[in-house]
Amino acid sequence: MEKLREMLDICIRHQTVLGYSLVSLLTVASEHIFSSVLFRCPCSSWNMLYGSVFLLVPALILFLLGFMVHARTWHLLTGICPREKRCRSGPRETSTRCCPVLMQVAARAAVAPLTWVAVALFRASFYECAASGSSLLKNLVCREKGGEACQELLFQIPCNEKLSEKIPGELQAQSQLLGWLVITITVTGYLIATCVSHCRSPVSYLQLKFQKIYWQKEWELFEIKAKEHATRLAEINTNSFFEGTNQEPIGTPSNEDWWKIS
Amino acid sequence: MEKLREMLDICIRHQTVLGYSLVSLLTVASEHIFSSVLFRCPCSSWNMLYGSVFLLVPALILFLLGFMVHARTWHLLTGICPREKRCRSGPRETSTRCCPVLMQVAARAAVAPLTWVAVALFRASFYECAASGSSLLKNLVCREKGGEACQELLFQIPCNEKLSEKIPGELQAQSQLLGWLVITITVTGYLIATCVSHCRSPVSYLQLKFQKIYWQKEWELFEIKAKEHATRLAEINTNSFFEGTNQEPIGTPSNEDWWKIS
Amino acid sequence: MEKLREMLDICIRHQTVLGYSLVSLLTVASEHIFSSVLFRCPCSSWNMLYGSVFLLVPALILFLLGFMVHARTWHLLTGICPREKRCRSGPRETSTRCCPVLMQVAARAAVAPLTWVAVALFRASFYECAASGSSLLKNLVCREKGGEACQELLFQIPCNEKLSEKIPGELQAQSQLLGWLVITITVTGYLIATCVSHCRSPVSYLQLKFQKIYWQKEWELFEIKAKEHATRLAEINTNSFFEGTNQEPIGTPSNEDWWKIS
Numbered sequence: 174m175e176k177l178r179e180m181l182d183i184c185i186r187h188q189t190v191l192g193y194s195l196v197s198l199l200t201v202a203s204e205h206i207f208s209s210v211l212f213r214c215p216c217s218s219w220n221m222l223y224g225s226v227f228l229l230v231p232a233l234i235l236f237l238l239g240f241m242v243h244a245r246t247w248h249l250l251t252g253i254c255p256r257e258k259r260c261r262s263g264p265r266e267t268s269t270r271c272c273p274v275l276m277q278v279a280a281r282a283a284v285a286p287l288t289w290v291a292v293a294l295f296r297a298s299f300y301e302c303a304a305s306g307s308s309l310l311k312n313l314v315c316r317e318k319g320g321e322a323c324q325e326l327l328f329q330i331p332c333n334e335k336l337s338e339k340i341p342g343e344l345q346a347q348s349q350l351l352g353w354l355v356i357t358i359t360v361t362g363y364l365i366a367t368c369v370s371h372c373r374s375p376v377s378y379l380q381l382k383f384q385k386i387y388w389q390k391e392w393e394l395f396e397i398k399a400k401e402h403a404t405r406l407a408e409i410n411t412n413s414f415f416e417g418t419n420q421e422p423i424g425t426p427s428n429e430d431w432w433k434i435s
Numbered sequence: 436m437e438k439l440r441e442m443l444d445i446c447i448r449h450q451t452v453l454g455y456s457l458v459s460l461l462t463v464a465s466e467h468i469f470s471s472v473l474f475r476c477p478c479s480s481w482n483m484l485y486g487s488v489f490l491l492v493p494a495l496i497l498f499l500l501g502f503m504v505h506a507r508t509w510h511l512l513t514g515i516c517p518r519e520k521r522c523r524s525g526p527r528e529t530s531t532r533c534c535p536v537l538m539q540v541a542a543r544a545a546v547a548p549l550t551w552v553a554v555a556l557f558r559a560s561f562y563e564c565a566a567s568g569s570s571l572l573k574n575l576v577c578r579e580k581g582g583e584a585c586q587e588l589l590f591q592i593p594c595n596e597k598l599s600e601k602i603p604g605e606l607q608a609q610s611q612l613l614g615w616l617v618i619t620i621t622v623t624g625y626l627i628a629t630c631v632s633h634c635r636s637p638v639s640y641l642q643l644k645f646q647k648i649y650w651q652k653e654w655e656l657f658e659i660k661a662k663e664h665a666t667r668l669a670e671i672n673t674n675s676f677f678e679g680t681n682q683e684p685i686g687t688p689s690n691e692d693w694w695k696i697s
Numbered sequence: 698m699e700k701l702r703e704m705l706d707i708c709i710r711h712q713t714v715l716g717y718s719l720v721s722l723l724t725v726a727s728e729h730i731f732s733s734v735l736f737r738c739p740c741s742s743w744n745m746l747y748g749s750v751f752l753l754v755p756a757l758i759l760f761l762l763g764f765m766v767h768a769r770t771w772h773l774l775t776g777i778c779p780r781e782k783r784c785r786s787g788p789r790e791t792s793t794r795c796c797p798v799l800m801q802v803a804a805r806a807a808v809a810p811l812t813w814v815a816v817a818l819f820r821a822s823f824y825e826c827a828a829s830g831s832s833l834l835k836n837l838v839c840r841e842k843g844g845e846a847c848q849e850l851l852f853q854i855p856c857n858e859k860l861s862e863k864i865p866g867e868l869q870a871q872s873q874l875l876g877w878l879v880i881t882i883t884v885t886g887y888l889i890a891t892c893v894s895h896c897r898s899p900v901s902y903l904q905l906k907f908q909k910i911y912w913q914k915e916w917e918l919f920e921i922k923a924k925e926h927a928t929r930l931a932e933i934n935t936n937s938f939f940e941g942t943n944q945e946p947i948g949t950p951s952n953e954d955w956w957k958i959s
Contacts, residue, residue: 211557215608223608230615237622241629399645400652407653411660473819477870485870492877499884503891661907662914669915673922 193284200235200288207231208293214302214331224303228293232286239282273370280366287359294352297345298331304344305330455546462497462550469493470555476564476593486565490555494548501544535632542628549621556614559607560593566606567592717808724759724812731755732817738826738855748827752817756810763806797894804890811883818876821869822855828868829854 184191207227215223293299304310305327315323330344374381469489477485555561566572567589577585592606708715731751739747817823828834829851839847854868 211611213607215605217605217608219605219608223612226612226615230619234618234622237626241626399648403645403649403652404656406649407656410653411656473873475869477867479867481867481870485874488874488877492881496880496884499888503888661910665907665911665914666918669911669918672915673918 196285197288200285201292204231204289204292204296208296208298212298212302214298214305216328216332218306218328220302220306220328220331222306224299224301224306228290228299228303232289235285235289236282239285240278243278243281276366280363283359287355291352291355291359294348294355297348300348300351301344302331304347458547459550462547463554466493466551466554466558470558470560474560474564476560476567478590478594480568480590482564482568482590482593484568486561486563486568490552490561490565494551497547497551498544501547502540505540505543538628542625545621549617553614553617553621556610556617559610562610562613563606564593566609720809721812724809725816728755728813728816728820732820732822736822736826738822738829740852740856742830742852744826744830744852744855746830748823748825748830752814752823752827756813759809759813760806763809764802767802767805800890804887807883811879815876815879815883818872818879821872824872824875825868826855828871 212227214220311324311327314327371378376384474489476482573586573589576589736751738744835848835851838851
């Protein structure tokens, strides 16, 4: 029992890491399903389009979904239009305030799509299909041999294993090297971004740590209090409706107060 | 026991997401059953009609069912006609009030049909059947060869796997690309709509959160109170019927009051 | 234990939906049994009659059974004849009062037969048998070829799988398209009817909800009270019979009172 609680404690403390791992695992699994069950390279002039769509469109969709899931996006956007009119701040100041948060959200939303692209490049089937239809490869390979027939042969590469041995191109190797490149760039980018943001922070490391703990606690307490308050308010309203009595309303924070704490 | 309750709590908190996932899973399962058990492409001039019906009609039916299930539709429509006559508001004001709610309901009702269409396009059998009977493909492929015989061959594509290799057309690839297009448009549309609605909201994010909690609590309390009130009322009425006594009626809210809280 | 009670609660809340699902499932199962065990297309001039009977007569029987099961039919009809004689209301007023209720009962009784027809059309065996004997198909197909022999061939379609490939007609496709048509019309009809009835209701949505709860509670209490009252009455009567005493009768509602609450 003690051990179980400890395990849960560890899980809760590292929930962000665990969450991203889960997302990545799901991405890998779905990539496996897509590339083995649905993906059939047409082996014709559609190769380029078909391969690129399977490589990039799911990543785009995952990125958009990531934006939708992160609560901070909405925290930031809610009521930005009417607030703009009331106009305490010009558009430039707003963009200065929003930009870092948006970049943070984008960085978090990019975990799943980058996993997709990397895994897809390592498996190489999408890239092979797309590259075999590209005009770049055609120019590279088909200079010496007859154009049309060579093109047809290139299109058949993903469907015919023997062909890929005859024709030089090393598509699979290219794909996996690209995969390593994507991972390297991603990790380096994350590291630099974290360095810069920490370096420019106006507060010290321990204070930052304290802030994080404080925000989390505040959020928890806000939820509990809001639930209590809502229950009390609802009880009063329904009672006064059914019994015809007219109780005095309890104090609810005004709109202005809500703006300030957001 | 503690853990179980926590699990239930998580389920309740994410019930919308879980609900949509369940609906989507059911749609995928039924699509599988339909396309493997019932679907037999006639391989004749009926191809186009038959394929399109299997692709689009179930989606239409799911959309209508979605409308029927969502309580908000009825909340909105109930008594709109007699209320119109009493005429506090002109028709234009009513449409302004109804439009966003209707769009919200439509967006929710569209989850299942869009899943159907996307999955059906990925499986490609419906689209292949429909496209093999389309006059567009005939014009594209049959220009060089003899018209009638070529048309007959095209009709046979979905029933004969060897044929589909000879005749270019890449129907499966087209179908899956269309599937990706549908998904991309859907996700982008949802994201933009949510952005706009959040952006134009007159209240802040935390207040919105509080409102949601309040509405839920109010609804729960309303149900409990209504049940209590109904029991009391029914008891009084049946008693007065069997015993002939004539108890004074307890206060019940008037029709006008009901209109106001709706 | 808690969970079990919750499950039961959910079942009771959604009992109409569960009931219709059960009815539909039973219909599907019985359709399967009928069409695989009992149905043998005669492959002669009886085809048309035999197929139509298997397609439509069970649906008619299910519709009549549906009428018999629904309690409201009897609630409405009981005593309508003697009451008519006493004649508070003309026949026109009665029909105005009965019409919406009758339509509601008909809509509920139509669930099972429509399921039957839709499933039978999707399986296509009944329709194939009926259509192969129809004179419409004969006129369509047999114009060029010799009349009598062609007719004989047509009759043999459901019994001979090779024939159906030679003769165009796409009976299975037609049958399934008809099935989709039936389902689409049904769902659209239900949606429109519900819309209209909700739209013309004189009370608001929440009041409607309250009314439903009230009726249910009243019915429950009426049953309990009626049982109590009947027990008391029976006790008094048997007692007074065996012991010869003549207790004063307890108040029982008069016939007039009963009419009013019905």
